[in-house]
Amino acid sequence: MxxxxxxxxxxxxxxxxxxxxxxxxxxxxxxxxxxxxxxxxxxxxxxxxxxxxxxxxxxxxxxxxxxxxxxxxxxxxxxxxxxxxxxxxxxxxxxxxxxxxxxxxxxxxxxxxxxxxxxxxxxxxxxxxxxxxxxxxxxxxxxxxxxxxxxxxxxxxxxxxxxxxxxxxxxxxxxxxxxxxxxxxxxxxxxxxxxxxxxxxxxxxxxxxxxxxxxxxxSTTSRKHFDVHDQYERVFAFVDARPELATWRPYLHRKMGEHCLDVLAKPDRLPPSDKAEFFRATARLFRAHRPAGATVEGELRVLEGGYAAYLLRRQGGRAERELARRAVRVRRGAGRRARDGW
Structure with missing residues (x-):
């Protein structure tokens, strides 16, 4: 052996x-x-x-x-x-x-x-x-x-x-x-x-x-990424069949939401025409497996709203990141000018 x-x-x-x-x-x-x-x-x-x-x-x-x-x-x-x-x-x-x-x-x-x-x-x-x-x-x-x-x-x-x-x-x-x-x-x-x-x-x-x-x-663009929902259904079915693993449900619920939102956010995964459908399927899965009394925090809160709200939040996040990048460039430029002047 x-x-x-x-x-x-x-x-x-x-x-x-x-x-x-x-x-x-x-x-x-x-x-x-x-x-x-x-x-x-x-x-x-x-x-x-x-x-x-x-x-x-x-x-x-x-x-x-x-x-x-x-x-x-x-x-x-x-x-x-x-x-x-x-x-x-x-x-x-x-x-x-x-x-x-x-x-x-x-x-x-x-x-x-x-x-x-x-x-x-x-x-x-x-x-x-x-x-x-x-x-x-x-x-x-x-x-x-x-x-x-x-x-x-x-x-x-x-x-x-x-x-x-x-x-x-x-x-x-x-x-x-x-x-x-x-x-x-x-x-x-x-x-x-x-x-x-x-x-x-x-x-x-x-x-x-x-x-x-x-x-x-x-990393190819197609509807095959909808498969992630079926696979998390299998994970939840495994946990549901084993009471000793019930304490993991909040963690898996959060992990599933984060994973699906990550797939949705990547530009090379889903065809643009399918993104709204993917969001709605994720939201349904998220609601169906939400543990009793669990709080939803951070970015996962978008799954409690609609796709339009999700897009607004994404656009706002991109704007904030761009402002932060510009601020860094301004500080670096000021630092270079200060060093050159000195």
């Missing part, structure tokens, strides 16, 4: 796939298997996977007969995984050198927690690299294990599947799987993190998260 099973779903990634696989198979820590899932990719990804499997027995390949999407492609790899811990690696991302050794050592130090959260850095097509802006959350976490209730700051990190290692028996016990859709990480990550009895962290960059020049699927 290997220590790690790395599940790699693949679709239209032939230009990045070799680098991804090499980053796993070339690790100094070799007690690992790769479960590579060809999601009926129309390019050469499937052939590349077969090539790697032919020369390295640690690679197993699944060829799906039809394209099922990222989440269900990961599901297809789950039953084949035999490792103590699961890692999900997107096929255009890479592990950093020494990552698996560092993960194995930290898991041993913390006696195999349910979840180990590690750090990542974004890598850009023009050559730049930027570490996770919330890396301090990992640096300030305790050396011992904890629960999300004991350290809720852990949920402030990017709620994605690929910055964590999961104890396979824990995943099997709860039956965690990925739903269809574009925001499939949301109804996986929240239930996993809220259910984990022991969480540990590793304050080390173990993964490079590639930022493609043309962006990823979530």
């Amino acid at each position: 290997p220590r790690f099973s790395v599940i790699v779903p693949c679709f239209k990634v032939q230009g990045f796939l070799r680098e991804c696989l090499d980053s796993v198979l070339g690790q100094s820590f070799r007690d690992v298997e790769v479960i590579a899932v060809d999601d009926c990719s129309p390019d050469g990804s499937g052939a590349i996977l077969d090539e790697y499997a032919a020369r390295d027995p640690r690679v197993r390949v699944v060829h799906l007969p039809e394209n099922v999407g990222l989440g269900r492609a990961r599901n297809a790899g789950l039953p084949l995984a035999a490792g103590d811990f699961l890692l999900f690696l997107d096929s255009d991302d890479t592990l950093t050198p020494g990552a698996l050794r560092a993960l194995a050592d930290r898991l041993a130090e913390t006696a195999d927690p349910d979840v180990l959260v590690f750090d990542y850095a974004r890598t850009y097509w023009w050559g730049g690299t930027r570490r996770n802006v919330l890396a301090r959350v990992l640096a300030e976490s305790p050396e011992t294990t904890f629960t999300a209730a004991e350290r809720p700051e852990i949920l402030d990190l990017l709620m994605v599947v690929w910055n964590k290692a999961y104890r396979r028996d824990f995943v099997a016990e709860y039956g965690f799987t990925f739903p269809p859709g574009y925001y499939e990480d949301t109804p996986w990550t929240f239930p996993v993190m809220l259910s984990a009895g022991r969480i540990a962290v590793l304050d080390r960059i173990c993964l490079h998260y590639r930022q493609r020049r043309q962006g990823n699927i979530l």
Whole structure:
């Protein structure tokens, strides 16, 4: 039984796939298997996977007969995984050198927690690299294990599947799987993190998260972003079925509102003609899951009004930010003139 099973779903990634696989198979820590899932990719990804499997027995390949999407492609790899811990690696991302050794050592130090959260850095097509802006959350976490209730700051990190290692028996016990859709990480990550009895962290960059020049699927403009509402419905259904998690409802209610408003505010997500509909759908979801007696604060108050009020608030916010930028430019200009005069 290997220590790690790395599940790699693949679709239209032939230009990045070799680098991804090499980053796993070339690790100094070799007690690992790769479960590579060809999601009926129309390019050469499937052939590349077969090539790697032919020369390295640690690679197993699944060829799906039809394209099922990222989440269900990961599901297809789950039953084949035999490792103590699961890692999900997107096929255009890479592990950093020494990552698996560092993960194995930290898991041993913390006696195999349910979840180990590690750090990542974004890598850009023009050559730049930027570490996770919330890396301090990992640096300030305790050396011992904890629960999300004991350290809720852990949920402030990017709620994605690929910055964590999961104890396979824990995943099997709860039956965690990925739903269809574009925001499939949301109804996986929240239930996993809220259910984990022991969480540990590793304050080390173990993964490079590639930022493609043309962006990823979530940065394209279409109605697919309405999927975020369905995924939060799944999160609330999970919590509703477990009374011990009821105390998380106010937090999840706020998080859902903030996430949906963030999607709405980004200029490259929704077609302009669909933004009002998205706002109204968000507002309905927000009202439907508002906990009894909960107060609505800050920007989330816009969800209690109409779309016109939301637009006015957005315009006002932009005007305030522009005034602040102008004030900074004026102060800097005055400072330069003062220095030049002196």
